[in-house]
Amino acid sequence: MASTTAQQGGPAPGRPAAGTPGGAPSGGPSARVSAALWRRAWLRATLTLSPPLAWFLVIYLASLVVMLVTAFWTVNPFTNTLVHSWTLANFRQLFTSTYLTIIGRTIGMAALVTVTDAVLAFPFGYYMARVASHRGRQLLFTAVLLPLWASYIARVYAWIVILQKGGTLSWFFTKIGLGAVNIGYTNTAMWLVFSYIWLPFMIVPVYGALERIPDSLLEASGDLGARNWRTVRSVLLPLALPGVVAGSIFTFSLTLGDFITPLLVGGANSNFIGNVIYTNLGTAGNLPFAAALAVVPIVIMVFYLLGARALGAFESV
Amino acid sequence: MSRWTRGGALLAAASAAVLIAGCGSSGGPASSSSGGGGATAGLTPPQAGTAVPSSVGKTEGHLNLIAWEGYAQPQWVKPFQQATGCQVSTKYAGSSSEMVSLMANGGGGQYDLVSASGDADLRLIYGGDVKPININLIPSWKQFHPFLQSPPFNTIGGKHYGVSYEFGPNVLLYSKKTFPTAPTTWGVLYDKKYSGQITVPDNPIQIADAALYLSRTKPSLGITDPYELTQPQFTAAVNLLKQEHPLIKKYWALASQEISLFQSGTTVVGAAWPYQTNTLVAAGAKVADTIPSQGATGWADTWMLATKAPDPNCAYKWMQWVTTPKIQAQQAVYFGETPANQLACPIMNTIQKGSCAAYHANAPESYFQTIKFWKTPLAQCGNGKNDCVPFQQWVTAWTQIVG
Numbered sequence: 107m108a109s110t111t112a113q114q115g116g117p118a119p120g121r122p123a124a125g126t127p128g129g130a131p132s133g134g135p136s137a138r139v140s141a142a143l144w145r146r147a148w149l150r151a152t153l154t155l156s157p158p159l160a161w162f163l164v165i166y167l168a169s170l171v172v173m174l175v176t177a178f179w180t181v182n183p184f185t186n187t188l189v190h191s192w193t194l195a196n197f198r199q200l201f202t203s204t205y206l207t208i209i210g211r212t213i214g215m216a217a218l219v220t221v222t223d224a225v226l227a228f229p230f231g232y233y234m235a236r237v238a239s240h241r242g243r244q245l246l247f248t249a250v251l252l253p254l255w256a257s258y259i260a261r262v263y264a265w266i267v268i269l270q271k272g273g274t275l276s277w278f279f280t281k282i283g284l285g286a287v288n289i290g291y292t293n294t295a296m297w298l299v300f301s302y303i304w305l306p307f308m309i310v311p312v313y314g315a316l317e318r319i320p321d322s323l324l325e326a327s328g329d330l331g332a333r334n335w336r337t338v339r340s341v342l343l344p345l346a347l348p349g350v351v352a353g354s355i356f357t358f359s360l361t362l363g364d365f366i367t368p369l370l371v372g373g374a375n376s377n378f379i380g381n382v383i384y385t386n387l388g389t390a391g392n393l394p395f396a397a398a399l400a401v402v403p404i405v406i407m408v409f410y411l412l413g414a415r416a417l418g419a420f421e422s423v
Numbered sequence: 424m425s426r427w428t429r430g431g432a433l434l435a436a437a438s439a440a441v442l443i444a445g446c447g448s449s450g451g452p453a454s455s456s457s458g459g460g461g462a463t464a465g466l467t468p469p470q471a472g473t474a475v476p477s478s479v480g481k482t483e484g485h486l487n488l489i490a491w492e493g494y495a496q497p498q499w500v501k502p503f504q505q506a507t508g509c510q511v512s513t514k515y516a517g518s519s520s521e522m523v524s525l526m527a528n529g530g531g532g533q534y535d536l537v538s539a540s541g542d543a544d545l546r547l548i549y550g551g552d553v554k555p556i557n558i559n560l561i562p563s564w565k566q567f568h569p570f571l572q573s574p575p576f577n578t579i580g581g582k583h584y585g586v587s588y589e590f591g592p593n594v595l596l597y598s599k600k601t602f603p604t605a606p607t608t609w610g611v612l613y614d615k616k617y618s619g620q621i622t623v624p625d626n627p628i629q630i631a632d633a634a635l636y637l638s639r640t641k642p643s644l645g646i647t648d649p650y651e652l653t654q655p656q657f658t659a660a661v662n663l664l665k666q667e668h669p670l671i672k673k674y675w676a677l678a679s680q681e682i683s684l685f686q687s688g689t690t691v692v693g694a695a696w697p698y699q700t701n702t703l704v705a706a707g708a709k710v711a712d713t714i715p716s717q718g719a720t721g722w723a724d725t726w727m728l729a730t731k732a733p734d735p736n737c738a739y740k741w742m743q744w745v746t747t748p749k750i751q752a753q754q755a756v757y758f759g760e761t762p763a764n765q766l767a768c769p770i771m772n773t774i775q776k777g778s779c780a781a782y783h784a785n786a787p788e789s790y791f792q793t794i795k796f797w798k799t800p801l802a803q804c805g806n807g808k809n810d811c812v813p814f815q816q817w818v819t820a821w822t823q824i825v826g
Contacts, residue, residue: 181815187527204823271689290689291673370680374671377826390627390818391520 170404177397188393196398205382209402212379215293216361219300220354223308226301227353228346231312250306258303262370265299266290269371291373299371300361307360308353315349316342351419358410362403379403468579469551470730479560479739485510486737489525489537491724493758499750506744509737519543526552530729535738538588541576541723541797542628542814548577548584549801553727555582560739563746563764570791571763576798577725585727586742589751591760591782592721592794593624593632594712596695596703598685605713609636611692613663618670622684622693625674627814627821628797631720632694633660633667635795639717649720649795651804657812657820664824674825678702685710698759701781714793721794723763755782 143150177196180189199205234246253261268274270290279287289295319342327337365380372378379402386396414420486509488495495513504510516522519539523546526537530552539547547553558564564572564586571587578584597606601617609632612621623629631649637659638646646656672690675681681699684690686708700712726742728735744750751762752770761782762771768779779785804811 187524199819204826208822208826266683270683271687273687288689290687291684369676373673374668374825377822382822382826385627385818385822390815391518391524392815392818 173397173400176394177401179394181392181394196395197401199395200398200402205399208377208382209379211293211375211377212362212403213406215297215300215378216358218297219304219361220308220357222297222301223305223357224312224350224354226305227308227312228350231309231316231346231349232342234309234313235317250309253303254306259366261303262299262367265295265302266371269295269298291371293373293376295371295373296367296376299367300364303367304357304360307356308350311349311353311356312346313349315346315352319345348418348420351414351417355411355414355419359403359407362406468548468582468584470548470554470584471580471582473554473730475555475557476560476735476739477557479743480736482507482509482736482740483734484508484737485512486536486734486741487534488513488741489516489522489530489534490514491516491538494538494724494754496753496757498757499745499753503741503744507737507740509734509740511741523547523550523552526550526729528552529554529731532731532733534729535732535734536726536728536741538724539585539727541725542799544576544584544725544727545799545801547727548579552730553584554730554732555584556586556728556739556742558583558586561586561742561746563743563748563751566748566766567746567763568765568791569788571723574723574796576723576796577727585725586746587763588724588726588745589754589758589760589762590721590723590794590796591696591698592714592719594695594697594700594719595715596681596685596693596700596710596712598688598691599709599711601691605711606692606715607713608715609717610640612694613667613670615670617692619672620689620691621667621670622673622675622681622690623667623671624694625676625825627817628720629694630657630660630664630817630820631795631797631800633663635720636717637663648804650798650800651811652800653804653810654812657816661820661824668824682706696759697761697782701759714790718793718795721796723796755784 143153176188178192178194180191180193180195181187182189200209230246230250234243238246266273271288272286273290276286276288279285289298323341323345324337327341332340363380365378365384368376368378368381379399383396383399386392386399488511490513492515495511500511500513514525514534516525516537519542522537522539523543526534526539526547527550530537537547537553567587571590573581573583574587577587595606595609595611597611601620602611611617612623613636623632630652634646634649634652634656637644637656638649641659644656644659646652652660673680673684675684675693678696678699681690681693681695682702684693685699685703686706695712697712700710703710726745728738728742732738745754746764748762748764748766748770751764751767752774754760755762755767756771756774756778759782761784762768765784768784771779771782771784783790800812800814800817802811802813803809
């Protein structure tokens with residue numbers, strides 16, 4: 107900020123030749139600062155970038171480091187105060203069957219939701235990008251983004267009403283003669299709700315990727331004798347893959363970190379990593395173990411993002 | 424325990440609480456407070472020797488509370504401020520542990536009072552974070568139900584570490600369609616007959632409910648207090664809950680969840696608070712609640728005075744104020760719980776017809792004797808051997824049961 111202000115305030119730095127040390131013609135301090143900054147690009151960059159960089163380092167990374175350090179401490183079981191003695195016990199506890207089950211369930215659900223959303227988003231994105239009229243595309247875009255206007259909690263509660271016993275879904279199934287269904291408070295319910303809630307985050311990047319594919323490539327594929335399915339498989343899918351992978355980062359990480367949907371629509375076997383973290387923070391006051399658990403999604407996401415980069419998700423989106 | 428759930432009335436507020444609690448503060452490491460660690464903590468509270476005032480002095484003009492959401496409502500805070508000149512600031516806590524963390528180091532010289540539940544009381548007392556009060560400065564105390572005048576969870580060695588406030592039992596809620604007559608045993612929660620139609624709270628203290636049931640049905644275990652369990656007793660209770668797990672439809676975290684589970688008929692029997700029963704009955708649902716023959720667990724809250732309370736006189740004024748029959752009644756009806764003051768009953772009925780009986784505020788003493796009130800499970804459990812299972816292991820075991 108400082109540098110921009112100085113530049114605007116001083117004379118236009120149009121003649122570098124005049125800039126002998128100490129000899130700036132118009133003489134004012136702001137002009138001198140301006141000139142000095144103009145001559146030293148690295149200083150200008152440093153001044154412009156340091157506030158956001160400091161924010162990133164102090165607020166974002168430092169808090170992560172603090173959390174990581176906490177994970178190696180324990181808590182006095184009686185007074186709930188932190189005991190600053192180094193131990194790996196928290197991490198060792200992670201590798202017991204209880205927590206491995208929960209971690210496995212969380213990853214499994216995140217993967218399932220991602221696949222579901224990708225399968226739903228691909229034809230939808232294709233229609234939006236390549237078939238629909240301009241007006242139709244606008245309408246569809248609005249329809250996709252419309253749910254994001256409502257609060258997350260409201261949408262999850264809407265699904266409870268739909269899925270619970272005697273709810274809308276059950277009523278509909280009874281009407282069409284399939285009999286009552288009762289999938290409220292199950293992992294199936296959780297899968298449906300997650301897939302619904304994160305779908306827009308998949309559709310938008312997939313649409314973006316599909317829209318950028320030139321028609322000529324598809325025509326060329328046809329001219330070379332490929333049938334429709336072959337064109338989809340060999341041209342469309344590979345070119346849209348970075349978009350799918352980019353979308354999957356959202357759907358996967360959002361599901362991985364969620365704990366409200368399991369709390370609200372999950373059943374008796376629906377604890378996620380986030381729920382256990384919440385219990386350890388809120389009920390047990392065991393910050394160190396919660397911190398150790400919180401490292402798990404971070405590690406998973408690091409590997410996921412490395413994989414995504416290998417698939418080219420960050421190149422063209 | 425997760426008490427924000429007990430309010431239940433405001434879904435949005437509750438959801439916000441989930442989010443906020445999720446990123447709750449670490450409470451500051453501070454210096455590990457006096458009192459020492461679990462198993463080695465002495466049996467004498469560190470503040471036991473602190474002198475108590477003989478009268479309430481000049482008020483300080485302000486008061487800082489740590490309270491459950493709904494415990495500092497304008498309808499009784501505003502008149503208090505006018506009457507005493509003490510400006511009330513309230514910090515709402517999401518759980519008992521958050522309260523303990525906030526109260527670390529005697530309230531840090533910042534907080535005066537905390538509305539702690541029984542499961543936090545002993546941690547605060549033995550942590551030296553709260554100090555004894557002169558109970559005679561709170562005249563309404565004499566009007567309390569006898570069992571709440573000097574209960575073991577806030578009175579130790581004849582010293583009162585606060586004044587009891589409100590309480591409630593954890594009841595057995597059932598559908599009248601499934602049970603034409605009230606079930607007489609908690610055993611229905613462990614009965615395969617109701618598989619997939621049972622709901623219990625998602626709360627580690629639920630282990631005490633299983634222990635209470637076992638204390639009557641398996642006397643050979645020798646359980647006398649559901650919060651003081653030796654390893655074999657604890658294991659038996661946890662195993663019972665593990666057997667129950669496949670029968671559970673949902674471990675509820677919000678009172679509203681249980682209400683909707685019963686309203687839709689998804690579940691037919693479960694552990695609940697009177698609040699759920701009353702809300703369901705008011706909505707026309709065919710349900711009722713009961714305390715089975717084994718008795719019940721329950722919660723009881725206490726206003727406790729911080730060791731480093733900066734405004735002790737305002738704090739005493741507050742304890743006097745909120746124990747009067749009128750405020751006791753307002754609080755009970757607002758929150759859906761039972762007042763400690765017996766004279767609150769008729770006032771409850773003027774606020775909401777029939778609420779006194781609905782919340783058992785006029786029940787005979789024998790009714791209250793069936794309730795085993797929450798207290799912190801500690802390693803040292805009265806047998807002098809320090810071989811009981813402390814609370815942290817309860818939490819770990821609960822994750823295993825639910826996970």
